[in-house]
Amino acid sequence: MFNLETARRILIDILKHVALPENSKRISEAKSNSGREMIKMMQFVFPIIMELQMEVIKNYGFSGREGLVQFEQLIRDMEADEEIARLRQQIRNIYLPPMNSASSPDLISIIYKIMENIQNIKCVTIGSKAVGKTSLLNTFAVGPQSADEPFENFNGIKIKLEVDGEIFQLELWDTNCESHNKMIRKVYYNKCNVIILCFSVMDHESFMDVKKKWQSEVEYCCPAVPLLLVGTKSDLRHDRVSLLRLDRIKNQKPITIENAKKMSRKISAASYLECSAINGNMTCDGVDCW
Numbered sequence: 001m002f003n004l005e006t007a008r009r010i011l012i013d014i015l016k017h018v019a020l021p022e023n024s025k026r027i028s029e030a031k032s033n034s035g036r037e038m039i040k041m042m043q044f045v046f047p048i049i050m051e052l053q054m055e056v057i058k059n060y061g062f063s064g065r066e067g068l069v070q071f072e073q074l075i076r077d078m079e080a081d082e083e084i085a086r087l088r089q090q091i092r093n094i095y096l097p098p099m100n101s102a103s104s105p106d107l108i109s110i111i112y113k114i115m116e117n118i119q120n121i122k123c124v125t126i127g128s129k130a131v132g133k134t135s136l137l138n139t140f141a142v143g144p145q146s147a148d149e150p151f152e153n154f155n156g157i158k159i160k161l162e163v164d165g166e167i168f169q170l171e172l173w174d175t176n177c178e179s180h181n182k183m184i185r186k187v188y189y190n191k192c193n194v195i196i197l198c199f200s201v202m203d204h205e206s207f208m209d210v211k212k213k214w215q216s217e218v219e220y221c222c223p224a225v226p227l228l229l230v231g232t233k234s235d236l237r238h239d240r241v242s243l244l245r246l247d248r249i250k251n252q253k254p255i256t257i258e259n260a261k262k263m264s265r266k267i268s269a270a271s272y273l274e275c276s277a278i279n280g281n282m283t284c285d286g287v288d289c290w
C-alpha cells in the first residue's frame with residue numbers, strides 16, 4: 001500500500017541512490033557541462049535525475065515513465081506532510097538550485113559574512129505572528145511575493161546562494177507562532193548557525209516582543225548563535241493607506257530606524273536590516289549594517 005511512510009522511504013532511497021559515488025559523479029559532470037545555466041541544467045541534469053528516480057521507484061511497482069508520472073502525482077498530493085515536502089525539495093534542489101543572489105544580496109551577504117567558512121548554514125526565523133517570516137524565507141527561496149508557488153513550510157529546505165562567486169547552502173527553518181510552541185522551537189534551534197529575529201516595522205507589539213519574548217528565549221536556547229534583527233514590511237513605510245490606518249487606529253507611526261538600531265544593540269544582534277517581501281528589497285534602506 002502506498003502511504004506516507006512508503007512515500008518517505010522512497011524519497012530517501014532516491015536521495016541515497018543519487019548520492020552513490022558513481023551517480024553523484026555523473027551529476028557533477030552534467031552540472032559542470034551545463035555551466036549551471038538553468039536551461040542547460042534542465043537539459044543535462046534533469047534527465048539523469050529522472051533516470052535515477054525511475055531506477056528506484058521500479059522496486060516499488062512504478063515502472064517506466066508512466067510510473068514516474070504516477071509517482072510524482074502521488075507525492076505531490078502528499079506535500080502537506082512536512083517531511084515529504086522537505087525530501088521532495090531536496091531532490092528538486094539537485095537539478096534546480098535556486099540561485100537567488102540578485103533579489104536579496106544584502107541580508108544574504110551579511111549571513112555569509114558572519115558565517116565565514118561555513119558552507120551549510122542552518123538559519124531559523126523567529127518573531128511574532130504574521131510579521132512576515134515565511135514571506136521573507138520565500139524571498140530567499142523563490143523570489144519576491146509575486147512568485148507563483150510560495151512555500152508554506154520551511155523545515156530544512158535547502159537553497160543554494162551565491163555571494164562574490166562563492167556558492168553556499170542555506171538551510172531554512174521557519175517557525176510559526178501558533179503551532180510551534182517553545183519545545184518545538186528548541187528542536188529547531190539545535191545546531192543552528194544563525195537566527196533571524198523578525199518584527200514588522202508597522203507593528204509595535206511585534207517590536208516590543210523582540211525584547212520581551214524572543215531575546216530571552218534565544219539567550220536561553222542558543223546563547224552563542226549570531227542573531228540578526230530584521231524589520232519586515234519596509235515597503236509599508238511608504239504606503240499611505242497603511243500609514244493612515246496605523247495613525248488612526250493605534251495613533252502610532254512606524255518603528256523608526258533609529259529605535260530599531262537601538263533595539264538591535266540592546267539585544268546584541270550582529271546587524272539590523274530591513275526588508276520587504278513584496279518588492280524583494282533587502283537593502284538596508286537608510287540602515288547602517290554593522
Ligand SMILES: Nc1nc2c(ncn2[C@@H]2O[C@H](COP(=O)(O)OP(=O)(O)OP(=O)(O)O)[C@@H](O)[C@H]2O)c(=O)[nH]1
Nearest residue numbers: 128129130131132133134135176177233276277278
Ligand atoms: N506589505 C507587505 N506585506 C507582507 C510582507 N511580508 C509579509 N507580508 C504579509 O503579511 C502577512 C503575514 O505574512 P507571513 O509571511 O505569513 O507571516 P509569518 O510571520 O510567517 O506569520 P506566522 O507564520 O503566522 O507567524 C501576509 O498577508 C503577507 O502577505 C512585506 O514585506 N510587505
Ligand SMILES: [Mg+2]
Nearest residue numbers: 133134175176
Ligand atoms: Mg509563517
